[in-house]
Amino acid sequence: MVGAHIMHNYDFIIVGGGIIGLSTAMALGTRYPSARIVVCEKESGWAAHQTGNNSGVIHAGVYYKPGSLKAKFAQAGNRSMVEFCQEHGIAHEVCGKLIVATEQSELDQLEKLFQRAIANGLPVRKIGPAEIREREPHVRAIAGIYSPTTGIVNYRQVTEAYARIVAQQGGELRLNTRVDAIREHADGVTVETSTGTLNGRFLINCAGLHSDRVAQAAGVQTRMKIVPFRGEYFETVPEKRHLVKTLIYPVPNPNFPFLGVHFTRMIDGTVHAGPNAVLALKREGYRKIDFSLRDFAEVMTYPAFWKLAGKFMDEGLKEMLRSASKALFVKSMQRLIPEIQARDVIPTHAGVRAQALMDDGTLMDDFVIIDGKRSIHVCNAPSPAATASIEIGKAIVARLPDQPHLNSTLHTGVQLAAEAVR
Ligand SMILES: Cc1cc2nc3c(=O)[nH]c(=O)nc-3n(C[C@H](O)[C@H](O)[C@H](O)COP(=O)(O)OP(=O)(O)OC[C@H]3O[C@@H](n4cnc5c(N)ncnc54)[C@H](O)[C@@H]3O)c2cc1C
Numbered sequence: 001m002v003g004a005h006i007m008h009n010y011d012f013i014i015v016g017g018g019i020i021g022l023s024t025a026m027a028l029g030t031r032y033p034s035a036r037i038v039v040c041e042k043e044s045g046w047a048a049h050q051t052g053n054n055s056g057v058i059h060a061g062v063y064y065k066p067g068s069l070k071a072k073f074a075q076a077g078n079r080s081m082v083e084f085c086q087e088h089g090i091a092h093e094v095c096g097k098l099i100v101a102t103e104q105s106e107l108d109q110l111e112k113l114f115q116r117a118i119a120n121g122l123p124v125r126k127i128g129p130a131e132i133r134e135r136e137p138h139v140r141a142i143a144g145i146y147s148p149t150t151g152i153v154n155y156r157q158v159t160e161a162y163a164r165i166v167a168q169q170g171g172e173l174r175l176n177t178r179v180d181a182i183r184e185h186a187d188g189v190t191v192e193t194s195t196g197t198l199n200g201r202f203l204i205n206c207a208g209l210h211s212d213r214v215a216q217a218a219g220v221q222t223r224m225k226i227v228p229f230r231g232e233y234f235e236t237v238p239e240k241r242h243l244v245k246t247l248i249y250p251v252p253n254p255n256f257p258f259l260g261v262h263f264t265r266m267i268d269g270t271v272h273a274g275p276n277a278v279l280a281l282k283r284e285g286y287r288k289i290d291f292s293l294r295d296f297a298e299v300m301t302y303p304a305f306w307k308l309a310g311k312f313m314d315e316g317l318k319e320m321l322r323s324a325s326k327a328l329f330v331k332s333m334q335r336l337i338p339e340i341q342a343r344d345v346i347p348t349h350a351g352v353r354a355q356a357l358m359d360d361g362t363l364m365d366d367f368v369i370i371d372g373k374r375s376i377h378v379c380n381a382p383s384p385a386a387t388a389s390i391e392i393g394k395a396i397v398a399r400l401p402d403q404p405h406l407n408s409t410l411h412t413g414v415q416l417a418a419e420a421v422r
Contacts (some may be wrong), residue, residue, distance in 0.1 A: 008036075008187075008188055008199050008200060008201050009036070009038075009198055009199050009200065010036045010037065010038045010172075010198060010199070010200040010201070011032070011035040011036045011037065011200065011201045011202065012025075012028055012035060012036070012037045012038070012200060012201070012202050012203075012204060013038055013040065013189065013191055013198055013200035013202070013203045013204070014028075014037065014038065014039045014040065014203075014204045014206060015040055015179045015191075015203065015204070015205045015206060015207045015214050016039075016040075016041060016205070016206035016207040016208055016211075016214075017039050017040075017041025017043070017046045017047070017048075017159075017163070017173070017175070018046075018047055018048075018049060018050060018051040018159065018206060018208050019047060019051040019155055019158065019159045019162070019385070019386050019389040020206040020208070020378055020381050020385060020389055020392055020393070021039055021041070021204075021206035021207075022039060022046065022159050022162035022163050022166060023162055023389040023390055023392060023393030024204055024206055024378075024392070024393040024396050024397070025037055025039050025162070025166045025171050025393075026162050026165050026166050026169070026393060027390075027393035027394045027396065027397045028171075028393075028397055029165070029166055029169030029170070029171050030169070031397045033169065033170075036172075037166070037169075037170075037171040037172065038171065038172040038173075038174060038198065038200070039163075039166065039171065039172070039173050039174065040174050040177040040178070040179050040191075040193055040198075041173075041174065041175050041176075041177060042176070042177065042178035042179070042194070043175065043176070044175055044176055045175065046156070046159045046160055046163050046175075047155065047156040047159040047160070049208055049209060049284060049352070050208050050209070050351060050352065050353065050354060050386075051155050051156065051159050051208075051386060052155070052156045052159075053286070053349055053350065053351030053352070054155060054351050054383070054386055055262075055264050055272070055274075055275065055351075055383075056152050056153055056154055056155060056264065056266050056267060057097075057150065057151070057152060057247060057264060057384075057387070058078055058081050058082065058092065058094070058150060058151035058152065058153055058387050059074050059077075059078065059150060059383070059384035059387045060074070060075070060078050060097075060117075060122055060124075060147045060149040060150045061074035061075040061078060061117075061120050061122060061384070062099070062113060062116065062117040062120070062122060062124065062145070062147055062150075063113065063116070063252065063259070064116075064120065064366075064384075065116070065365070065366075066116065066119040066120055068365070068366045069366050069367045069395075070365070070366050070367060070384065070388075071120050072391075073367070073384075073385075073388035073391040073392055073395070074384045074387055074388050075120060075121070075122070076388070076391045077384065077387045077388030077389065077390060077391045077392075078149055078150075078151075078387055080390040080391060081151075081153065081158070081387055081389070081390060082094060082151060084158070084161075084390060085153055085158070088161045090153065090154075090157050090158060090161060091153070091154065091157070091267050092151055092152065092153040092267060093151055093152050093153075093267065094148075094149060094150070094151040095150070095151060095152055095245075095246040095247065095265065096135075096146060096147060096148045096149070096150055096246055096247070097146075097147050097150035097246060097247035097248070097249060098127075098132060098135060098136060098139070098141075098144050098145070098146055098147075098246070098247065098248050098249065099113065099144060099145045099147070099249045099250070099251060100132060100139060100141035100143070100144040100145075100248065100249070100250065100251070100336065101141060101142055101143045101144065101251050102140065102141050102142065102250070102335050102336065103142070104142070106250075106251040107142075107143060109251050109252075109254060110143055110144075110145065110251050112254070113145060113251065113252075114126055114145050117145065117147070122147065122149065123147075123148055123149060124145050124146065124147050124148075125145070125146045125148075126143065126144070126145060126146075127143075127144045127145070127146045128143060128144075129141060129142060129143070131144075131146070132144045135245065135246070136244070136245055136246070136248055138243045138244070138337045138339060138340075139248055139336055139337055140336075140337075140338050141336070150247060152247070152264070152265065152266060152267045153267055154266075154267050154268070155386045158386075158389075162389075174193075174195065176194070176195065177193045177194055177195045178193060178194040179191055179192075179193050179207075179214060179217075180192045180193060180194065180217075181217055182203060182214070182217045182218040182219075182375070184203075184218055184219060184372060184373050184374040184375060185374075187201070188200055188201045188202070188374060189201075189202065189203045189218070189374045189375060191203065201374070202374055202375065202376075202400070203218065203372075203374060203375040203376075204375065204376050204377075204378075204396060205218070205375060205376070205377040205378060205379075206378045206381075208354045208381070209226055209228060209283040209284060209352060209354040210226070210283065211226060211354065211377060211378060211379045211380075211381075212224060212225050212226045212356070212379060213226075214377065215370060215372070215377040215379060218372050218375050218377070219372070220370060220372040220375065220377055222370060222377070222379055223358060223359045224356045224357060224358045224359065224364060224368070224379060224380070225298065225299075225302050225304070225356070225357055226283070226354045226355065226356060226357075226379075227279070227299055227302075227305065227308075227355050227356075227357045228279070228280040228282070228283045228284075228285065228295070228352045228353065228354065228355070229258070229277045229278065229279060229280060229352065229353045229355050230275075230276075230277075230278050230279075230280040230285060230286070230323075230350050230351070230352050230353075231258075231274060231275025231276060231277055231350060231351045231352070231353060232274055232275055232276050232278070232323060232329075232347070232350045233272045233273065233274030233275055233347075233348050233349055233350065233351075234272070234273045234274060234326075234329065234330075234333075234345035234346060234347055234348060235270055235271065235272050235273075235345065235346055235347075235348035236270075236271040236272075236273070236340075236344055236345050237343075237344055237345070237346065240271075240340070240344040240345075241265075241269070241270070241271045243263075243271070243337055243339070243340060243344075244263045244264075244265050244271045244337070245265065246265055247262065247263065247264055247265065248262060248263040248336050248337070249262040250262060250332075250335060250336060253315065255312075255315075256277070256312070256315055257355065257363050257365050257382070258275075258277040258353075259383075260332075261273060261274055261275070261276060261329070261332040261333065262274075262336075263333070263336060263337070272348060273329075273333050273340075273345060274329075275350070275351060276319055276322050276323055276329065276332075277319055277353070278319045278320055278323045279299070279316065279320075280295075280352050281295065281296045282295050282296070283295045283352065283354075284352060285352060286349070286350045286351075286352060287350070288323065302357070303359075303361075304357050304358060304359050304360065304361045305357060305361075306361075307360070307361025308357060308361050308362075308363065310361075311361070326342055326345075326347075327342060330342045330345065333345070353382055353383070354380070354381070354382065355380070355382055356368055356379055356380035356382075364380045366380070367380055367381055367382075367385065367392065368380035369395075369396065369399065371399070376396055376399060376400070378392070378396070
């Protein structure tokens with residue numbers, strides 16, 4: 001400290017070393033090459049949570065409401081992700097994907113999805129049973145949509161590449177550093193971490209499953225809470241990998257923000273089926289038995305959760321049953337590939353989604369970014385945020401007050417992203 005002024009060790013302090021924190025650091029380093037940037041990650045490696053436990057799909061942007069941030073960022077992100085992988089030699093494949101209807105009752109919803117994809121400007125095509133069989137011989141379906149620009153990648157590898165770039169740009173990367181407390185003051189932020197106190201001009205919260213708590217710690221009102229939804233996967237045994245050539249998705253339930261159990265050929269050649277969506281009893285609870293009293297009590301005492309539970313009682317119960325019963329999980333798989341049997345799949349990893357539940361009981365579908373006085377908080381970055389990570393990073397930098405590390409022109413007050421349209 002010098003007089004009344006706090007010494008700024010950093011211009012930008014980023015909380016969270018997932019794909020969004022590191023893409024933001026990379027975008028900041030590109031925009032402000034002389035800025036002093038630090039990324040704080042509580043785990044001992046990058047991409048330890050959502051980013052490292054996802055389906056590895058480079059989404060095309062089929063599902064998202066035209067005009068939403070998701071629609072905008074997914075399409076641009078699909079291109080920038082593929083270009084990034086090409087430029088940095090990261091294994092990826094633009095293998096295309098099928099969304100298939102297996103029953104007449106799904107045809108209306110499939111048509112709506114097709115119209116949405118067209119409205120989003122995507123090069124999708126409707127295909128019939130013959131072409132479906134040609135592309136995926138083991139799938140039985142009556143109609144489908146083919147999306148040629150969907151691809152696959154390992155997002156952990158992408159995130160590690162972002163981290164290398166941030167280091168080359170001169171950014172500081174602090175693993176094993178948990179952010180515990182944040183104080184915004186007139187000319188910056190003071191951040192207490194498990195490895196010491198940091199002072200900065202500006203903070204960017206990309207804390208995923210803890211983003212609401214980090215925002216609260218900075219004194220920012222979010223009008224939402226993160227509710228953790230675990231997504232469990234099965235993996236096919238090696239002899240059955242031939243059942244899936246690329247990516248096979250069902251027609252999703254339009255009232256639910258998740259895509260339904262699908263088959264994914266991963267970039268390492270393994271084939272995964274999942275994820276389901278069950279309420280996790282711990283924010284970073286990857287196993288069914290994981291439980292945190294604090295996390296669980298927070299959900300149970302949040303009135304919005306009970307509004308949500310009222311609306312989705314049926315779906316919620318079905319998901320819980322499917323999580324408990326392999327036979328039910330396999331039944332979801334058999335809707336797409338009838339010949340798959342329980343003995344063909346074994347349980348594999350799980351991921352936990354950080355899903356924002358708004359105070360009014362709605363599951364926030366779109367990305368949500370909230371401004372504090374000396375901070376920006378990414379409070380809802382669900383799928384396809386990994387696909388869109390380069391675009392989200394750039395958008396966060398564009399959202400910053402004018403050169404915040406050089407002067408103090410600031411956004412004031414707390415503002416819910418107006419663009420967060422449903
Ligand atoms: C099951 C599943 C499947 C998905 N499939 C896809 C897909 O196929 N394609 C796609 O595009 N997207 C997919 N997604 C979404 C995608 O993975 C996420 O949108 C993306 O990874 C979000 O990145 P993030 O950096 O915001 O969060 P995270 O990766 O969760 O990173 C947040 C980081 O912040 C750290 N952190 C939290 N609190 C603190 C603190 N106090 N101090 C320091 N560090 C802290 C955490 O340890 C964590 O590493 C999927 C997600 C899940 C869960």
